Amino acid sequence: MRISVKVTPRALKPGIRRIRDRDFKIKVKALPEKGEANKEVVEIVADYFNIPKSHVKIIRGHTTRRKIIEIKNLISQDYS
Numbered sequence: 001m002r003i004s005v006k007v008t009p010r011a012l013k014p015g016i017r018r019i020r021d022r023d024f025k026i027k028v029k030a031l032p033e034k035g036e037a038n039k040e041v042v043e044i045v046a047d048y049f050n051i052p053k054s055h056v057k058i059i060r061g062h063t064t065r066r067k068i069i070e071i072k073n074l075i076s077q078d079y080s
Helices: 036-049
Strands: 002-008 015-020 023-027 056-060 066-071
Touching: 002 036, 015 036, 023 036, 036 056, 036 066
Parallel strands: 002 023
Antiparallel strands: 002 066, 015 023, 056 066
């Protein structure tokens, strides 16, 4: 399954919010430097879907706020 996310770095409180079926907004505390924000995005997505971090991969948008993330071995369910 693939999802689209918009990331807000330097947030006071990290979290994830579902906008539409496969569109999410993610807030991370990390700065967008040296891949730190991307690491936090992967952690937040894995925690939200209750899957290992190894099943979450950023496939597009490594250096931008808008990202496409692939989630392996996830049956599409209603994750509200």
